[in-house]
Amino acid sequence: MDEITKLTDVLVIGEINNSEIDKTTLEVLGVSNILRSKGIKRVGTLIGGNSVKDGELKKVIHYGSDYVIFIKNAVFSEFAYHVTAKIFIDYIKMINPIIILSAATVHGTTLMPYIAAKLNTGLTADCTSLDIDPIDGKLLQIRPAIGGNIMATIKTMTIPQMATVRPNTYRPTYINNRDGQIIVKQDESKYNSGFLLSEIETRKRHQNLVDANIICSGGRGLKNIKNFALVSKLAEKIGGVVGASRVAVEQGWASYPHQVGLSGKTVSPKLYLALGISGAIQHLAGIQTSQYIIAVNRDPEAQIFRVSDLGIVGDVTEVVTKIIELLEKRGQNASF
Numbered sequence: 308m309d310e311i312t313k314l315t316d317v318l319v320i321g322e323i324n325n326s327e328i329d330k331t332t333l334e335v336l337g338v339s340n341i342l343r344s345k346g347i348k349r350v351g352t353l354i355g356g357n358s359v360k361d362g363e364l365k366k367v368i369h370y371g372s373d374y375v376i377f378i379k380n381a382v383f384s385e386f387a388y389h390v391t392a393k394i395f396i397d398y399i400k401m402i403n404p405i406i407i408l409s410a411a412t413v414h415g416t417t418l419m420p421y422i423a424a425k426l427n428t429g430l431t432a433d434c435t436s437l438d439i440d441p442i443d444g445k446l447l448q449i450r451p452a453i454g455g456n457i458m459a460t461i462k463t464m465t466i467p468q469m470a471t472v473r474p475n476t477y478r479p480t481y482i483n484n485r486d487g488q489i490i491v492k493q494d495e496s497k498y499n500s501g502f503l504l505s506e507i508e509t510r511k512r513h514q515n516l517v518d519a520n521i522i523c524s525g526g527r528g529l530k531n532i533k534n535f536a537l538v539s540k541l542a543e544k545i546g547g548v549v550g551a552s553r554v555a556v557e558q559g560w561a562s563y564p565h566q567v568g569l570s571g572k573t574v575s576p577k578l579y580l581a582l583g584i585s586g587a588i589q590h591l592a593g594i595q596t597s598q599y600i601i602a603v604n605r606d607p608e609a610q611i612f613r614v615s616d617l618g619i620v621g622d623v624t625e626v627v628t629k630i631i632e633l634l635e636k637r638g639q640n641a642s643f
């Protein structure tokens with residue numbers, strides 16, 4: 308294994324859910340691929356899990372890892388992060404990477420600070436961009452700071468340099484002809500923290516903005532909370548989730564967890580509907596990896612039309628009401 312892991316520049320701490328590689332892990336590999344053009348050579352991935360479906364580890368190779376180590380142990384499904392961290396740290400010490408990355412998911416944001424503390428190194432959380440300093444080769448960790456008023460570029464002076472990457476910031480990149488080693492290791496560590504896990508409740512993952520395929524977002528153009536309710540109605544009709552601009556949140560038409568943008572959520576749906584939203588740079592920062600954007604705005608010069616695949620110029624309340632009426636006439640929910 309020493310031969311395989313030797314000279315690893317970037318180690319990605321991956322995540323597995325329902326025996327499948329989480330898409331956020333592939334996104335982190337996406338940014339690692341970009342860093343390759345800046346001098347990063349060897350990228351490895353370390354994943355812990357109870358089981359993994361056929362083909363999933365090969366997928367990690369196709370998305371940019373040179374090798375993947377899958378550590379098998381039932382303890383990972385309990386997410387006892389101190390046990391997980393201990394197992395991972397043994398591997399990290401063996402691999403000796405210069406950079407460790409993970410997605411800023413619940414998994415990543417819980418595990419990475421613990422690992423960083425144990426390795427006596429720094430960690431930059433929730434980066435929206437990563438780069439390599441052309442002068443000293445250090446990792447440039449870029450993230451909004453001071454409530455999103457500035458973009459801070461952070462360098463860690465200790466090694467390994469550790470960062471978590473905000474989900475939906477980078478697109479995964481599938482590379483067809485890629486070979487790499489897949490290593491599966493059985494680990495026998497047990498969960499013995501002294502706490503008693505009396506009951507583990509399994510819930511269907513709550514669909515939120517970050518995971519949503521369809522998002523209907525409303526902005527100031529809707530004018531009031533009554534009209535904003537049309538956004539929820541449309542979302543319900545087309546199986547979407549409600550998003551909002553910061554102005555809509557400040558007006559109290561939607562709560563903060565619905566805010567999309569630089570100081571809200573970064574989303575990556577198949578379809579993003581921007582309803583009465585101007586397309587300010589801070590809003591666009593949160594929707595740039597959306598597959599299709601449809602905007603409704605009465606101003607034909609609105610910035611949002613520059614990033615939209617389809618634009619409707621008109622009064623947003625009238626347009627949305629009309630769409631809902633048409634969907635209701637169809638007598639069934641639309642599907643995308």
Ligand SMILES: Cc1cc2nc3c(=O)[nH]c(=O)nc-3n(C[C@H](O)[C@H](O)[C@H](O)COP(=O)(O)OP(=O)(O)OC[C@H]3O[C@@H](n4cnc5c(N)ncnc54)[C@H](O)[C@@H]3O)c2cc1C
Pocket residue numbers: 454455456457525526527528529551552553554555566567568569570571572583584585586587588589590593603604605606609621622623624
């Ligand atoms: C540090 C910082 C962080 C920020 N973070 C975020 C963030 O995370 N998310 C975010 O969204 N913003 C953020 N903002 C705010 C951002 O700059 C904009 O102010 C905000 O996105 C504007 O929201 P809006 O598009 O709803 O409103 P406006 O910019 O006022 O746009 C309203 C739009 O509605 C259209 N309109 C008006 N009436 C109608 C009508 N009847 N029918 C159709 N269209 C109509 C107008 O033509 C206009 O284009 C941030 C700002 C700062 C400084």
